[in-house]
Amino acid sequence: GKGLVQDLKPLDDGSGIKITVSRYFTPSGVCIHGTGIEPDIVVELDEKYNYTPISQIPKDDDAQLKKAIEIINRLAG
Structure with a gap:
């Protein structure tokens, strides 16, 4: 780090x-x-995206983005 x-x-x-x-x-x-x-929460990247720039991972396939949205919604709700 x-x-x-x-x-x-x-x-x-x-x-x-x-x-x-x-x-x-x-x-x-x-x-x-x-x-x-x-990290407080570990979300593994799908193996098929190991060599893909983060900006090019489709939003529908981005497990880390999905988890972040889930947590924000839970905290805001």
Whole structure:
């Protein structure tokens, strides 16, 4: 889990330097860099879409999108 935001600053000699400008923290104050975040709900991607960009998965086949909508509707209802 990459939990850093970095900025590339060009230098006068044509080289550059990458500077960490921010870090991601959980609401409880834990930095996620190097460890990532465990999801509360795991929804497996259908194997046939393993090599398909997410933007190209048909909405009717997107199990993750369907689960997200289901959860939002339950919380809103």
